[in-house]
Amino acid sequence: MLAPHGLTVEGPTSGDAAALAASAAPRVLLGECLASLLRPTSFEAERYRVLRHAVETMRRDAHLQVVAVTSPGTADGKTTTAINLAGALAQAPGARVLLADVDFRRPALTRQLGLEDRRPGVLDVLLQPEFTVADSVRRLAQFNLSVLPAGVGAVAPYEALKLPRFEELLEEARQRYDYVVLDTPPFVPVPDGRLISGCVDGFLVVVAAHRTPRKELAEALGLMDPAKVVGLVFNGDDAPIPPYYSRYADPRRRDRSWWRYHRGFYERRTQREESPSTWSRSDGPRDA
Ligand SMILES: Nc1ncnc2c1ncn2[C@@H]1O[C@H](COP(=O)(O)OP(=O)(O)OP(=O)(O)O)[C@@H](O)[C@H]1O
Ligand SMILES: [Mg+2]
Secondary structure, eight states, rough: OOOOOGGGGOOOOSSSSHHTOOOOOOHHHHHHTTTHOOOOHHHHHHHHHHHHHHHHHHHHHHHHOOEEEEESSTTSHHHHHHHHHHHTTTTTTOEEEEEEOOOSSSOHHHHHTTTTOOOOOOHHHHHHHOOOTTOHHHHHHGGTTTEEOOOOOOSSSHHHHSHHHHHHHHHHHHHHHHHEEEOOOOOSSSSHHHHGGGGEEEEOOOOTTTTTTTHHHHHHHHSSSSSGGGEEEESSSSOOOOOOHHHHOOOOGOOOOHHHHHHHHHHHHHTTTOOOOGOOOGGOOOOO
């Protein structure tokens, strides 16, 4: 099945993909926030790779496997961050990565990914014994990524997250995947984050640059178990792309001379066995 912007989806489907795919407008909007998936060589994708590296390191050093992405308030960029982090993690050869939507109030994973439906998903697994994680995930094979939508169920989010089955669901996910990235609701206004705290290994807290009030961030951090806060992610930072990087980032600007210089840079470094702190400015890549 082909969903908008060309994601090939394997797994349960519900049939209205054609209607969504017929709409040109969502394609543009969707693509803008999917750098890790659709523009892996972009500067934005590299920033998410920095986050991936931090999570991979914590996986190795601190057994971080189930990571929940949250933020103090609404629209800070939780879903965007969760998708791009999962996409970046999934680029490692052989990595088994699950991206799951546990924001039952404003489920957005399927919409942002351009998938056609949000069931079956987490709620279906929680409420109906015949559903398992294994047979509810959608596989985005070209991105090596598995997605578990929010699902549908006539239950209050608070009650759903308190079900013992929620822990079982995460346990099944732990068995099947190396990384489980959860897209969750905002931490301050609703109790969901506090409920799942005991089942996850850590929270990444998204802070929207120039937008998230400092007071709200302090309130969120005050509500969280400090041991579970594994990092803050500044979303929408408008710092300019360094000139050095803009040349490196854009494949259309990779001329041969740059690559020659790049190779020489590392060869010289190895030969001299110098530490990074002793490199002079002239050692770095520069315009050809
Ligand atoms: N880094 C970014 N660059 C461009 N647009 C972004 C970025 N981060 C978020 N957005 C846009 O901002 C809006 C809110 O982002 P997102 O849905 O990720 O936030 P959220 O915290 O998950 O929201 P909610 O609280 O409703 O779950 C979306 O339209 C998204 O496309
Ligand atoms: Mg969201």
